[in-house]
Amino acid sequence: MAHLRSRRRLALAVPAALSLTASLGFLPSAASAAASAAASTAPAATAARAADGPTLSYVVNTRTDRSTIESVRREIARNGGTVVTSYDRIGVIVAHSANPGFAQAVRAVRGVASAGATRNAPLPAQSTTDVGTPKALSAAEAAGVRAAAGQDPLEPLQWDLPAIKADKAHEKTLGSPDVTVAVIDTGVDDTHPDIAPNFDRAASVNCVSGKPDTTDGAWRPGASESPHGTHVAGEIAAAKNGVGMTGVAPGVKVAGIKVSNPGGYFYTEAVVCGFVWAAEHHVDVTNNSYYTDPWYFNCTTDPDQKALVDAITRASRYAERKGTVNVAAAGNENYDLASHAITDEDSPNDGTPSDRVIDPHECFDIPTQLPGVVTTAATGAKGLKSSFSNYGLGVADIAAPGGDYYQPPQAPATSGLILGTLPGGKWGYMAGTSMATPHVAGVAALIKSTHPHAPAATVKALLYAEATATPCTDPYDINGDGKVDAVCEGTKNRNGFYGWGVADALAAVTR
Helix, strand or coil, rough: CCCCCCCCCCCCECCCCCCCCCCCCCCCCCCCHHHHHHHCCHHHHHHCCHCCCEEEEEEECCCCHHHHHHHHHHHHCCCEEEEEECCCECCEEEEEEECHHHHHHHHHHCCEEEEEEEEEEECCCCCCCCCCCCCCCHHHHHHCCHHHCCCCCCCHCCCCHCCHHHHHCCCCCCCCCEEEEEEEEECCCCCCCHHHECCHHHHHHHCCCCCCCCCCCCCCCCCCCCCCHHHHHHHCCCCCHHHHHHHCCHHHHHEEEEEEEECEEECCHHHHHHHHHHHCCCCCCCCCCCCCCCCCCCCCCCCCHHHHHHHHHHHHHHHHHHCEEEECCCCCCCCECCCCCECCCCCCCCCCCEEEECCCCEEEEECCCCCCEEEEEEEECCCCEECCCECCCCCCCCCEEECCCCCCCCCCCCCCCCCECCCCCCEEEEEHHHHEEEEEEEEHHHHHHHCEEEEEHHHHHHHHHHCCCCCCCCCECCCCCCCCCCCCCCCCCCCCCEECCCCCHHHHHHH
């Protein structure tokens, strides 16, 4: 099957019924009810400027002392803005404004390090259109599976578990219920029979507006929204309970932090909220299988894009200081993220995209390329880099199963994609670095279970040290057409395709 370029790289990872790179539609972004409410309560100064332009969302990054924050809040109002919420501990303020000159004016305020719009589409726009769904496992397919003693009914279809020795790890331990992995994503269906036993409601939230919404069930995806987050949650912690499939760490807790709006966009204010929430609710690991919209790569030479990088860096670093390991997907474009030139065809994806050549050393995929984040590449059932997976020496930290049409599995598994949970009590296949990341998050959770007092830096060090060293695939001709599809650089112990190696769940519970 031909590999087409995905225009929605991480938020919806490869529906199996479509091509490997099926994408979300490019419709205007959606505002949450909370965001709309905040806009409606704007002071008179904002209302007076409403005709100047569309109401957009902004992040303003400041010093963290109380005096500076209070002064900046006053200047935000004076320049036609309304504060939605303020994360004073990291100096990030989320604001709405219809003043086209808002960001430029606020950047000049004393104590402001950076400020920028988080989107191009106006806040009132609504979109609930999604493209396709994963290939759901049919009743006939499920009935044809013959599980061995001690296996969950669908476990024989999960070639990815033995690929990281998770099946052997489960003979030692399933992980600790004192460990929580938060899925920062499109929402998690906690009513699913494979997720409900391990769901952590206290650590779950809706952050779409940039402000936490703890209404019961607010973390769930809507009926027309992507099943992506639910799939990821099952890969991590589907319970070993005689139902359905088995997660990498089926004894740990999993939480849902919803940051994707109904249009499928992951905006900066929501992602900041997600990391801060995780930090302050004792989350041990976050899974980040997305990139932050609307820019595929955020260039620090652009003041708006720099502000987005600054805000999410502050939030992810804050979570790590609180003990959280942040794991993120490398992306599905077969890009060499260690190169000096990449053509970004997709940005801004909520406006009018245009080709631009960027240097990934100065323009960053966030949170994937942020300092401290575990960047995860994908492998297929043959153990080779997935055809779509991004890579790069010094960028890719680790690899794990993400599926690949070009790498069929051995029987009894029947699909080279990754089985996961779907909303409504279903199961189905997806593929992408989005699917590799939860394998690593699950292994990190097993490490934390084995070493409960280990800080985030130690968990990451063990994750890399215990990975199975995997040499470069050279030449890499994944589709067999006689042409090299990617070039791997580095040694067996660390290279651009597999980082420090393939994640090892057995080592996580025995070393």
